[in-house]
Amino acid sequence: MSRRKGEQPIPKILDTFSSDHPVAHAIRTGSNWFGAWQRQKCIPYVKLSRLTGIPSQRFAAIEYGDRVSGAELEALARAWSVSAADLRASIPSPDIVID
Structure with missing residues (x-):
C-alpha cells in the first residue's frame, strides 16, 4: 500500500487471540494452528521467510505437525x-513448543 509524502505510517495493532477469534474457530474445526494463522494473516511464504528468518521449507514441516x-514462535x-x-x-x- 502506498502513502503520500509526509504521511505517518499506520500503526500496527497486536491481534488478540481468544475463544471467539477466527483462528480459534479454524483450529476447532480441524485446521492446524500454523495454517490457521497463515490463512488469517495472508502473508506469502517468501515474505514470511524474509520477516522471520525461517526458511520457507520449514513452514511445510510446521504445517504438518x-x-x-x-x-x-517469537519470530512468527x-x-x-x-x-x-x-x-x-x-x-x-504444549508439547509442540520446545524452549
Whole structure:
C-alpha cells in the first residue's frame, strides 16, 4: 500500500487471540494452528521467510505437525502482529513448543 509524502505510517495493532477469534474457530474445526494463522494473516511464504528468518521449507514441516522452537514462535508472532503468549495459547498441545 502506498502513502503520500509526509504521511505517518499506520500503526500496527497486536491481534488478540481468544475463544471467539477466527483462528480459534479454524483450529476447532480441524485446521492446524500454523495454517490457521497463515490463512488469517495472508502473508506469502517468501515474505514470511524474509520477516522471520525461517526458511520457507520449514513452514511445510510446521504445517504438518513438526515441533517449533521458542525463537521460531517469537519470530512468527512478530511477523503476524500477535503476542508470543497469544500465539502459544493458540497451539493445542504444549508439547509442540520446545524452549
